[in-house]
Amino acid sequence: MKFSTIEEYGLRCLIQIAKNENENGLTIPELSELEGLSEANVAKILRILRIGGLVEAERGQNGGYRLTKPPEKITLREILYTLGGKLFESEFCNTYTGISTICTNSTDCSVRSVWKNVQRVIDEILSRLTLKDLLAPEKVVDKVVCERVENFVSINDLKIIQ
């Protein structure tokens, strides 16, 4: 269970765009510079975000990328779903070799239940965090994210390692 690079880079680019003051938005070369990615790669990632409706592009000399909505209205769930799809797709069982027969016949697919429930919790956490929450300096963000998560989950005795 990993985050893909598209998710990582896409979210980073979105944060940069949201932080940007200039009304023209951010250009591909600027994002490339800010995040240390190649321009071609930024272009590809921004395309996904644009098709997903999270950013809009203006071409030409004063062109660039802007958010389509204010950052407080964009949830992390929406972002990560656009960039990487859901953790557990309902076709999942069918795409895996041989499992369809096993699942439908014996209906003994306990694994699915785990995936579903993990996804449910992740979805809920990500729904409660917006792009705006990520715009502060790292330490502030960390505090907010921790609080938000703890407010929702009853982890009392657990510390974050590292």
Added chain:
Amino acid sequence: MKFSTIEEYGLRCLIQIAKNENENGLTIPELSELEGLSEANVAKILRILRIGGLVEAERGQNGGYRLTKPPEKITLREILYTLGGKLFESEFCNTYTGISTICTNSTDCSVRSVWKNVQRVIDEILSRLTLKDLLAPEKVVDKVVCERVENFVSINDLKIIQ
């Protein structure tokens, strides 16, 4: 953010091994048959589980794979960590292009905070589920997993879709 096929198949194989009654354990051809995977693929996955210390193998005519501990002592966290690694590795930031300079200089790496907190919650959920919890028929498992998760997380108004 996806589960890898190794995680899916590995967990399935473990469940089969745990369910198995025969004291000799399950052989590769049997697991292959049960889960609809090729024998070569099963062999590869079982190797990971064996190196990870979750199963032990016996060679020869009465050979097969058995669990190294009782299923109630094997957590899903342990299993998925063995099969797929952590969601967020601490070297993560360094492995991504260009980010090291940005991270260390501006310490403005809000994304990391999200990953860390999501992982914290997933880890906690997976720690509370053991292999034994997955051995019942699907509907029973579903009930148990739901309850266990809900007991820990305050989702009140959310229903599982599908």
Added chain:
DNA sequence: AGTAATCTTGACAAATTTGTAAAGATTCTC
């Protein structure tokens, strides 16, 4: 000892994901 059933390993092939390159389309400025 020989044979069959099994696990074990390393090399390779296929598929998927990730990243790059090049040519095109649009807009602004002059």
Added chain:
DNA sequence: GAGAATCTTTACAAATTTGTCAAGATTACT
């Protein structure tokens, strides 16, 4: 309208993950 700056798209290359194959090692049974 020419040119520069920008986004857009498609095709391709590289890297990673996934899956297969074949040869070897171990054990039990006769």
